[in-house]
Amino acid sequence: MNLFKRAWWRLWCHPGKTVMLVGLFFVICTLVLSGFLIRSAAARASVDAKSSVGAVATMQLDLNAYLAAGKGGKGGGPGEAAGQLGADADMRRVLVDKLCGSPVVAGCNYTKDGVAGPTDQVKVHQPVPPPPGQSDELDFFKADGVRDLRAAKDFRNGDSKMVSGSGITPDSRSDMVVIEERVAKANRLKAGDRVQLNANIQKPDGRLTTRKTGFVVAGVYRNSTADPRTYVSPMQAPSNQIYVSADGATRLDGRKVGADGGYVRSATFTLRDPGDLDRLRDDAEAAGLDPKIYPLSVNDKQYKTLVGPIGRTADFASLTVWLVAVAGTVILALIIASNLRERRKEMGILLSLGEKKPKLLGQHLAEVGACAVLAIGFAAAGSQFIAQGVGDRLLSGEVSSARNSAADEAPGQLLTDTTGGGLKEDTEKVEPIDAIEIELGAGDIGAVGATGLGIAALATIVPGIRVLRLHPRDILTKGD
Structure with a gap:
C-alpha cells in the first residue's frame, strides 16, 4: 500500500491523536507567526523613524587635538595672548556651509556664542533694579550667532516666536539683529531701525575694550518666559537674548569678516540616516575641516527614544x-517517540512484508507534516489578531517603562564636550513609538510554514532514526 494512503488511514482512524498533533502544532505555529509579525512590524517602524528623525551630529573644536597640532595663541596675532586659543580655533562659516550641502544632511545649523555691550541707543532690559553699589560691568546682551533662527531651541519648542520683521536666515547679512520684544519697547525700537x-x-594684554558696531533690527520676537522677580545679571534675563548671524557674532568679537565669512563655534547636522556618519566625516574632510581637530559626534537620542x-x-x-x-521540537519529538513505541508491532509487520525502512519513516513524516500544514493554515487565519493584541500589550509596558526612566533622568551633557564648556544637550524631546501595526504577508506565512515543517521533520527524524536500525524479528519477538 502506498505510504501516503497508510498515513491518511492512520490519521483518519485515530482522530484523537490527530487532533492532539494539530492542536499542538497550532499553538507552536501561532506563537512563532506572532513573533515574526511583531518583529516585522518593529522593523518597519524603525525604518520609518530612521527616515523621519535621523540623528544629530555635532561638530566642535577638540581642544586637545588642536593644541597637539601645534596651534593656539602664541601672542603673535591681533587679539591673541600667549597660551590663548588662536583665531583658527573656530571653524570658517563658508566651510560649514559646504558641509551643510552634503547629500546625507537633512538639515543643519551652527552657533557662535558671544556678547554685545549696550550703548546709549540700546540699553539692556532690567525688570528689577540692581542693588545699591552693584557694578554694571557685566551688563551685556547675550548674543547668539545662528544660521537659521527657526532651528534655535527656543523657537523649535515654541518658547519664542517672531512678532514682527524677519528672523535670521542663511541669507541674512552680517549687520542683521533680532531683539526681544521687551528690549524693543524699552528702547522704542522696531524692525528696520538702525542701531x-x-x-x-x-587686547593682547588680556584687557577688554569696546567698539561701536552698526546693526539693523531685522525683527522682534517674544519670549514666553516671564521676567524674574528678583535681580539677576542682565545676561541671565531672557529678554536680553539677541540673535545675529554667524558673521554678525564675528563682528561683535571685534574680528573682520573676510571673503571666507565669519567664524562658527559649533555646528549640528541632522543626518538622513544614523549610519551616514562616516560619509559625513569624509565630506567634512573634503570641505577643508580637519576631522581630528573638529570631530563629529552623533547624538542619536531621538532615534533611540523613538524605537527603544x-x-x-x-x-x-x-x-x-x-x-x-x-x-x-523537544515536546513533539517526545510525543512522536512515544507514538513510535506504541506502533512497534505495526512497523514490524510492515518490515516483514518487505516495506523499505525509508518509506516507513516517510509515512510518519507524512502524518506529522499533514498535521503541521493544517495547523499552519489555522494559525495564518488568527495570528494577525493575536499578534496585534500581544504586541500592543508588550509595547505599552515598554513605553511606560521608558517614560518612567526618562522622568527619572536628569538633563545631561552631550556625549562629547571636548572644549570644557559644558555644552548642554539641545535636542527636541520626542515620544517613543506607542503603536504597532501588524500586517500579515506572504513572506510571514512562508517563514512560519518553513519553521513549522522544519520542526515537524526534526521532531520525526530524530526519534525515527531508531526505526532504520530495527529488524522485523527484533520488533516482533522482543516487544518493547
Whole structure:
C-alpha cells in the first residue's frame, strides 16, 4: 500500500491523536507567526523613524587635538595672548556651509556664542533694579550667532516666536539683529531701525575694550518666559537674548569678516540616516575641516527614544520564536517517540512484508507534516489578531517603562564636550513609538510554514532514526 494512503488511514482512524498533533502544532505555529509579525512590524517602524528623525551630529573644536597640532595663541596675532586659543580655533562659516550641502544632511545649523555691550541707543532690559553699589560691568546682551533662527531651541519648542520683521536666515547679512520684544519697547525700537551695539575686543594684554558696531533690527520676537522677580545679571534675563548671524557674532568679537565669512563655534547636522556618519566625516574632510581637530559626534537620542520600546518588544518576540521553536521540537519529538513505541508491532509487520525502512519513516513524516500544514493554515487565519493584541500589550509596558526612566533622568551633557564648556544637550524631546501595526504577508506565512515543517521533520527524524536500525524479528519477538 502506498505510504501516503497508510498515513491518511492512520490519521483518519485515530482522530484523537490527530487532533492532539494539530492542536499542538497550532499553538507552536501561532506563537512563532506572532513573533515574526511583531518583529516585522518593529522593523518597519524603525525604518520609518530612521527616515523621519535621523540623528544629530555635532561638530566642535577638540581642544586637545588642536593644541597637539601645534596651534593656539602664541601672542603673535591681533587679539591673541600667549597660551590663548588662536583665531583658527573656530571653524570658517563658508566651510560649514559646504558641509551643510552634503547629500546625507537633512538639515543643519551652527552657533557662535558671544556678547554685545549696550550703548546709549540700546540699553539692556532690567525688570528689577540692581542693588545699591552693584557694578554694571557685566551688563551685556547675550548674543547668539545662528544660521537659521527657526532651528534655535527656543523657537523649535515654541518658547519664542517672531512678532514682527524677519528672523535670521542663511541669507541674512552680517549687520542683521533680532531683539526681544521687551528690549524693543524699552528702547522704542522696531524692525528696520538702525542701531549700534558695542563689540567686545580683547587686547593682547588680556584687557577688554569696546567698539561701536552698526546693526539693523531685522525683527522682534517674544519670549514666553516671564521676567524674574528678583535681580539677576542682565545676561541671565531672557529678554536680553539677541540673535545675529554667524558673521554678525564675528563682528561683535571685534574680528573682520573676510571673503571666507565669519567664524562658527559649533555646528549640528541632522543626518538622513544614523549610519551616514562616516560619509559625513569624509565630506567634512573634503570641505577643508580637519576631522581630528573638529570631530563629529552623533547624538542619536531621538532615534533611540523613538524605537527603544518597540525594539525591545521585537527582541522579546524574537526570543519567543526561538524558545517556542526549541521547546516545540523537544515536546513533539517526545510525543512522536512515544507514538513510535506504541506502533512497534505495526512497523514490524510492515518490515516483514518487505516495506523499505525509508518509506516507513516517510509515512510518519507524512502524518506529522499533514498535521503541521493544517495547523499552519489555522494559525495564518488568527495570528494577525493575536499578534496585534500581544504586541500592543508588550509595547505599552515598554513605553511606560521608558517614560518612567526618562522622568527619572536628569538633563545631561552631550556625549562629547571636548572644549570644557559644558555644552548642554539641545535636542527636541520626542515620544517613543506607542503603536504597532501588524500586517500579515506572504513572506510571514512562508517563514512560519518553513519553521513549522522544519520542526515537524526534526521532531520525526530524530526519534525515527531508531526505526532504520530495527529488524522485523527484533520488533516482533522482543516487544518493547
